[in-house]
Amino acid sequence: MPATTPSSAVTATRTSPSASKLDESVPLLRVADLAVSFDNGKGPRIQAVDGVRMTIYPRQTLAVVGESGCGKSVTAMSTMQLVPRPPGRFDRGAAFFNHNGKSVNLLTLSEREMQQFRGSEIAMIFQEPMTSLNPVYTIGDQILEAILLHQNVKLDEAIEIAVRAMDDVGIPDPRSRLSDYPHQFSGGMRQRVMIAMALACDPVLLLADEPTTALDVTIQAQILELLRKLQNDRGMGMMLITHDLGVVAENADVVCVMYAGRVVEYGTVFEVFKHPLHPYTRGLFASIPKMHEHRRRLVTINQIVDNLDEFKKLPGASDGVRPWWPWHDPPKDIRPKPGPAGDYYLQEVSKDHWVGVWRTAAVSDHESPPPDLAYRISDDPEAPSKKK
Amino acid sequence: MGTYLLRRLFLLIPTVIGMTFLIFMLIASSKGGIGAAIAFSSGAGQAKGESAALQRARLEDRYGLDSPVVVQYGRWIGRVSPVKFGTRDQVSPAGERFREPRSMKDPPLWEWFVDALPEPDAPKELPGKDAEEQVKRDAYRQASNDFAAARVDHVRARTEFELAAGTLLRETGHRDAVESDGTVILGLAKRIEPDKSHALWADVEQKAKVMLDTYKATISNKATLDASFATKPFPESGWGLIPGVLWLDAPDLGYSYSRSTPVINEIAKALPYTLMLNLAAFPIIYLIAVPSGILSATHRGSWIDVTSGSLFVALWSIPVVWAGVLAIGFLANDKYLGMFPVSGLHDNDAANYLMLPSWGENGFERGYLLDTLWHLCLPVACIVYGGFAILSKQTRAAMLENFTMDYVRTAKAKGVDGGSIVMRHVFRNSLLPIITMFVTVFPATLAGSVVIERIFSIPGMGSMIIDAIFLRDTEILLSNSLIIGIVNVVALLLADILYAMADPRITYK
Numbered sequence: 001m002p003a004t005t006p007s008s009a010v011t012a013t014r015t016s017p018s019a020s021k022l023d024e025s026v027p028l029l030r031v032a033d034l035a036v037s038f039d040n041g042k043g044p045r046i047q048a049v050d051g052v053r054m055t056i057y058p059r060q061t062l063a064v065v066g067e068s069g070c071g072k073s074v075t076a077m078s079t080m081q082l083v084p085r086p087p088g089r090f091d092r093g094a095a096f097f098n099h100n101g102k103s104v105n106l107l108t109l110s111e112r113e114m115q116q117f118r119g120s121e122i123a124m125i126f127q128e129p130m131t132s133l134n135p136v137y138t139i140g141d142q143i144l145e146a147i148l149l150h151q152n153v154k155l156d157e158a159i160e161i162a163v164r165a166m167d168d169v170g171i172p173d174p175r176s177r178l179s180d181y182p183h184q185f186s187g188g189m190r191q192r193v194m195i196a197m198a199l200a201c202d203p204v205l206l207l208a209d210e211p212t213t214a215l216d217v218t219i220q221a222q223i224l225e226l227l228r229k230l231q232n233d234r235g236m237g238m239m240l241i242t243h244d245l246g247v248v249a250e251n252a253d254v255v256c257v258m259y260a261g262r263v264v265e266y267g268t269v270f271e272v273f274k275h276p277l278h279p280y281t282r283g284l285f286a287s288i289p290k291m292h293e294h295r296r297r298l299v300t301i302n303q304i305v306d307n308l309d310e311f312k313k314l315p316g317a318s319d320g321v322r323p324w325w326p327w328h329d330p331p332k333d334i335r336p337k338p339g340p341a342g343d344y345y346l347q348e349v350s351k352d353h354w355v356g357v358w359r360t361a362a363v364s365d366h367e368s369p370p371p372d373l374a375y376r377i378s379d380d381p382e383a384p385s386k387k388k
Numbered sequence: 389m390g391t392y393l394l395r396r397l398f399l400l401i402p403t404v405i406g407m408t409f410l411i412f413m414l415i416a417s418s419k420g421g422i423g424a425a426i427a428f429s430s431g432a433g434q435a436k437g438e439s440a441a442l443q444r445a446r447l448e449d450r451y452g453l454d455s456p457v458v459v460q461y462g463r464w465i466g467r468v469s470p471v472k473f474g475t476r477d478q479v480s481p482a483g484e485r486f487r488e489p490r491s492m493k494d495p496p497l498w499e500w501f502v503d504a505l506p507e508p509d510a511p512k513e514l515p516g517k518d519a520e521e522q523v524k525r526d527a528y529r530q531a532s533n534d535f536a537a538a539r540v541d542h543v544r545a546r547t548e549f550e551l552a553a554g555t556l557l558r559e560t561g562h563r564d565a566v567e568s569d570g571t572v573i574l575g576l577a578k579r580i581e582p583d584k585s586h587a588l589w590a591d592v593e594q595k596a597k598v599m600l601d602t603y604k605a606t607i608s609n610k611a612t613l614d615a616s617f618a619t620k621p622f623p624e625s626g627w628g629l630i631p632g633v634l635w636l637d638a639p640d641l642g643y644s645y646s647r648s649t650p651v652i653n654e655i656a657k658a659l660p661y662t663l664m665l666n667l668a669a670f671p672i673i674y675l676i677a678v679p680s681g682i683l684s685a686t687h688r689g690s691w692i693d694v695t696s697g698s699l700f701v702a703l704w705s706i707p708v709v710w711a712g713v714l715a716i717g718f719l720a721n722d723k724y725l726g727m728f729p730v731s732g733l734h735d736n737d738a739a740n741y742l743m744l745p746s747w748g749e750n751g752f753e754r755g756y757l758l759d760t761l762w763h764l765c766l767p768v769a770c771i772v773y774g775g776f777a778i779l780s781k782q783t784r785a786a787m788l789e790n791f792t793m794d795y796v797r798t799a800k801a802k803g804v805d806g807g808s809i810v811m812r813h814v815f816r817n818s819l820l821p822i823i824t825m826f827v828t829v830f831p832a833t834l835a836g837s838v839v840i841e842r843i844f845s846i847p848g849m850g851s852m853i854i855d856a857i858f859l860r861d862t863e864i865l866l867s868n869s870l871i872i873g874i875v876n877v878v879a880l881l882l883a884d885i886l887y888a889m890a891d892p893r894i895t896y897k
Contacts, residue, residue, distance in 0.1 A: 082800055111806065119803035126801075131794040135893055136816050146802040181892040197802065 025374065026098050027055040028205050028237040029079060029122075032370065034093035034107075035341065036071075036078050039086055048074045049261045051341035052093070053370040056205065056237040060376050061228075063240045063252030063269070065284070071261040072241045076207040079106050080122055081114045091340070097122070097205070120150035123198035127210040129190035133182035139166075140178030143197045150201045165200040166193070169226055188219035192226070199230060206231070206238045212247065224251055232378075245288060249273060254373045257281050260326045262344055266354040266371040277355045278323050279310035315349055320362035323355060333361040346371065389888070392896035393881070400877045407873045408468075408866060409461060415862055416457040422862055423453040449543050452490060468639045468870060476635050478622035485625060485640060489535065489613050495542075495603045496550055496574050500582055501596045509608040511615040524621035531616045535609040542602035549595040553577070556588045641870075642863040646856070651867045654852060661733060662841070662848035664760075666832070668768045673775040678822065680776070681783025686810055688788065696780065704777035708770055712843035715766045731845035733763045767844045771837055779825050786818035793817070819890040827883040831876045835868075 034052045037045040049071040056062045064072045077083045079095040095106040099121065106117065118124075126132045134142060143162040147153065153161065159178070166174035169192040182190060191211060198206060208227065212220035228251060231238050240251055248255055248269065255272040257265040257280065265278040276282045283301035304310050311323050322331050324344050330336075336343035336359055345359040348368035352375070357363060416422050448454035452463060466472065477485045498505055512531075515523045554566045560583040565576040583589065626637030641651035677700075684693040720730045729735070734756075741756040754762065790796065791814055799813050838850035845851075849868070856864035888894045 080801060082797060115803045115805055117803070118801055124801040126794060126798060128794050132798045134795040134799065134813055134817070136891055138892075145799075145804065149803050183893045194798070197798075 023098075023101065024058050024235075026101075027057050027096075027372065027374075028098050029054075029056045029239075030096040030103075030372075031055070031075065031079065032094045032096065034075060034078060034095065035091035036074050036083060036088060037091050038088050045089075047091075047261055047340065048088075049078070050091075051344055051346070052258070052261070052263055053346055054256050054263065054266065055370075055372045056239055057374045057376070058204065058237050059231070059235045059378070060253045060374070061231065061238045061240050061251055062254045062256060063242060063248040064256045064258060065243060065245065065248055066258035067243060070258045072258055073209050074261075075258075076124065076209055076239055076241055080118055080124060080207065081106065081109070081111070082124070116150075119146050119198075119203070120201045121203055122205045122207065123201070123203035124207040124209060125191070125194050125198050125211045127213050129187050129194055129214060132194055133190060135182055138179050138181055139185070139193050143178070143193070143200055146197055147200050161200060162196075165196040168199070168230065169193075169196040170222075171196065188215055188223065191215060191219075191223055195223070195226065195230070199234075202234065204236050206236055207241070208238060209241045210243070211240075212244075213242070220247075227251075245284060253376045256371070257284070262324060262326075262341070262356050263346055263354070263371070264324065264356040266346065266373075267352055268373060268375045269377065271353050275350075275353070277314055277349055277353065279305045279307075279313075280323075280325070282310065314355065314357070316362065320360050321347070321349070322358045322360055324358050331358050331360050334358055335361055335364040389896055393885070396881050396884070400874065400881075403877055404870065404873050405465065408465065408870055411866060411869045412461045412464065413457065415860075415865065416460070418860075420860070421453065422457070422460055423447060423451055449539065454493075464642075464866065467642060468867075470636055470639055472626065472635050472637050473633065475617075475632060476624040476626055476628060477637065477640075478617070478620060479625045480622055486617070486622060488617055489610055492603075492607055492610060495546055495599050496572065497553055497577055497596070498600065499578060501593065502600065506600065506604040506607075508604070508611040511608075511612040514612070514616055514619060517619065521621070524616075524619060528613075528616045528619075528621040531609065531613040535606070535613045538602065538606040538609045542599070542606040545595065545599040545602045549592070549599045552588070552592045552595050553582075556582065556586060556592050559588060560586055641867040644856075644861055644864050646859040646861040646864075651863050654864060655849070655867065655871070658847060658849045658852045661846050662835075662837075662850065664733070665764065665767055665771060665837070665840070665846065665848065668764050669771040669775070670829070672768065672772050673779060677776045677779035678783050681780040682787060682810065682815060684780065684784040685787030685791065685814075693784075697784075700777035700780050703773045706773070708774060708837075708839050709843070711773065712766075712770050712840060715770060716843065719766060728766050729763050733760060733846055735759050735763075767840050767846060770840050770843070775829070779822070782821045782825055783818060786821045787814055790814045790817045816890075820887060823883055823886045823890060826886075827879045830879040830882075831872055835872050 031052055031054045034049055035047065036049040037047045040046050052071065052075055054062060054064075054075075064075065066072050074083060074088075078090065079097075083090075090107050093107070096103045097106050097117070098104075099117075104117075106114070106122075109117070133139070137145075140159070140162060143165060144155070144158050147158040147161050148155070151158070151161070162178060163174045166177065171177055171189060171192055177185075182193070185193060191214075195211070206227075211227065212223050215223060224247060227238065227240075230236075240247070242248060252269045255265075255267060255269050256263055257272070257278065259280050265272060265276065265281045272281065273285070276285055280301065283299075283304035286299040286304055287301050289295070289298055305325065305327075311317070311325065311328075314321055314323050320331070320333060330343055334343055343359050345357055345363055346354050346368075347357045347363055347366065348371075349355045349357075352373055354368070354371045412422075452460065455463075475488050477487055479485055494505060515527050550572050551570055554570045554572045557563075557565050557572065557577060557580065562577070562580055565573050565580060567573060582592070626635045628635040641655070643649070644651050644654055647654060680692075680696045680700075684696055687693055715728075716730055718724045720726065720728045735741070741759060742753065743756050745755040745758050746753050787810075793814075796809060796813060799809050804813070835849060835853070838854050840846070841848045841850035842854065852864065853868050855861070856868070884896065888896060
């Protein structure tokens with residue numbers, strides 16, 4: 001485990017991407033072997049996340065995909081220390097944030113130090129725009145609260161910043177709408193307010209936790225378009241948590257597929273979509289109904305992952321590399337490392353493509369680098385379709 | 389909002405009418421009816437036979453207690469209502485209100501003797517419009533006294549006649565037309581042909597003649613009084629809208645039977661005590677219960693939560709009667725600690741005190757204010773101790789519920805510190821139950837705490853109400869119910885306004 005930067009080294013000085021150019025070769029956020037568990041009253045602790053690794057670079061969108069309860073949100077919330085503790089607990093791991101060239105482990109910061117990162121350096125958008133705004137304060141109050149907390153500005157300047165932020169996200173007549181209450185906005189407008197609030201302080205990293213799930217499709221497209229535009233303008237990194245593969249295909253540079261608290265597949269969006277290697281990822285793609293195919297019944301994920309042959313399709317399967325799957329008994333030749341997630345291992349199966357596998361004899365002495373992709377579609381001359 | 393409030397205020401009228409109607413009917417349906425207390429206090433309850441009947445007849449005639457209950461209620465609500473119909477009341481120099489004389493009832497069983505009731509004589513000569521004030525007043529007073537005297541004569545003659553007629557009816561075999569106490573059931577007796585050959589008939593006929601004569605004298609005097617009332621010898625009360633039809637006036641709460649003083653004076657005397665007690669108690673309850681509820685919520689499961697929760701529930705479980713008696717017995721009794729006064733809100737010679745504490749010839753003198761505070765300690769403590777539990781638990785529950793809300797997470801993600809999240813975000817959203825609590829206890833401020841005022845001999849509203857219940861002082865009871873009812877409705881309205889202020893999602897259209 002790498003040594004963590006002493007948290008006392010954190011200073012309150014702000015970096016704004018527009019003010020100081022971010023070093024695009026250094027990851028903004030590197031999550032290393034994160035494990036979070038929750039107290040379950042009488043029963044054993046629930047391991048929500050175990051051995052998760054990922055990186056996010058400036059100007060990059062990392063899509064975290066997976067079904068409900070797979071640990072996507074816990075991962076994002078852990079990096080902001082928003083997981084309630086107790087009942088939650090950080091068992092292992094670190095989340096290194098690149099703060100003015102210094103690497104800061106967000107998980108070890110005190111509450112007071114964390115407050116300087118929340119909102120100003122890292123911002124988060126939540127799934128429920130209907131309930132995520134405080135109903136008894138005006139929109140203006142809530143945006144201004146964030147600005148006044150993190151920026152050393154006077155009230156009238158803060159109001160200007162808030163108006164600009166609301167204008168950026170496409171809220172018409174922003175100045176007069178500052179004095180409106182959340183219930184006077186529609187769902188899509190409220191999500192825009194949430195985004196404006198999150199981006200008002202120019203964060204370098206945005207964690208978008210299912211930002212469009214509660215919205216209808218047209219609004220969804222508008223919001224994602226907006227997020228993409230703002231990200232390009234500001235050069236921030238974004239973690240886009242979703243379970244909508246269409247959203248992933250349209251927006252992501254890098255995809256991280258999670259299941260049961262582990263990363264099962266990690267790679268660039270083209271790699272993962274073209275050559276899904278883990279049976280669960282294949283199951284996810286197979287379950288999408290296709291326009292040009294006529295089927296009486298949809299393929300379910302279970303049809304794929306219950307088929308043992310699917311697990312043998314992984315490159316290196318003949319050598320004994322087996323995709324990790326929680327419902328399978330560990331293979332006979334398993335050689336777990338000590339620790340809770342010791343039988344699980346995130347292996348770079350092919351170049352820039354990682355798959356969660358069992359730590360069988362074939363990979364027991366093998367150490368592939370943790371997932372680390374600086375890939376951005378916009379920089380890729382060979383990308384089949386460039387983003388707008 | 390304005391229209392809504394106006395509509396709510398108008399709704400107050402049917403609410404108050406319905407409520408007072410129920411209370412009025414409850415009192416009326418109890419034994420003795422509305423006037424039981426006056427009948428008793430004036431001796432009609434104990435007196436027997438002729439004098440009882442006479443007494444009762446006089447009271448009924450004076451207070452109109454012989455009218456049907458609904459008519460009596462209508463009369464009461466008309467007196468209390470600020471909107472009045474008909475002729476305006478006149479106010480004597482002493483502040484007493486003079487009403488137009490009530491219409492006279494027909495004498496009983498007159499059909500037995502005459503074909504038609506006598507017509508009143510023409511009213512006596514009265515001073516004209518241009519006469520001096522003093523002359524008009526004298527004329528009115530004279531007419532009023534004459535009428536009262538004639539009415540007393542008539543009531544006596546009527547009562548004697550009724551008794552004689554009752555005896556005759558019983559003797560001639562019409563027992564069913566006579567009540568057990570000797571009163572004639574007029575509806576039945578009217579249709580009976582009296583036995584004119586009976587020995588008692590002469591007596592009955594003679595008494596009827598007296599009765600009819602006094603009746604004629606009474607209605608003649610009433611005609612004079614009516615005429616002199618119409619000349620308005622006294623200034624009119626209230627504010628006229630349509631002359632002779634509609635006018636506004638301050639509610640007249642009537643006279644207390646048991647204390648022979650205007651009810652409004654009784655309330656004005658008792659209210660300051662109760663207000664003082666409760667205005668001292670409520671801030672204490674809120675200043676302790678709300679912060680401890682907040683602390684319990686933020687430190688859920690900690691020793692603060694457990695200790696304050698169980699302590700408050702334990703306090704809440706102590707009956708106030710017991711606590712009050714113990715407090716007096718141990719804290720106020722000279723044989724034990726003797727630290728506090730036993731009863732009342734002031735020392736006996738508090739009237740001679742200076743306002744502020746001072747050093748005088750006899751050393752330290754605590755002065756009027758400190759003396760009052762010292763007397764307040766025990767009763768306020770007794771009001772307060774049971775109030776913490778519910779308010780504190782309500783606050784805690786509301787806070788905990790709001791802590792799990794999404795907007796709390798949003799605020800945290802913005803970098804808001806914990807204290808601001810608790811006070812600015814969560815507490816602000818937890819205000820509604822606290823407002824509700826305020827509304828449910830606010831009317832108690834006026835009603836007073838019956839038990840505590842009794843234990844500590846404080847002559848507040850609670851004491852007054854309990855006395856009025858024991859003495860069946862209808863006027864005080866009705867006035868108090870009216871006031872408490874209005875305060876309740878106003879408190880609910882206040883709650884609605886506060887809701888709208890606390891939560892912008894609540895609007896009234």
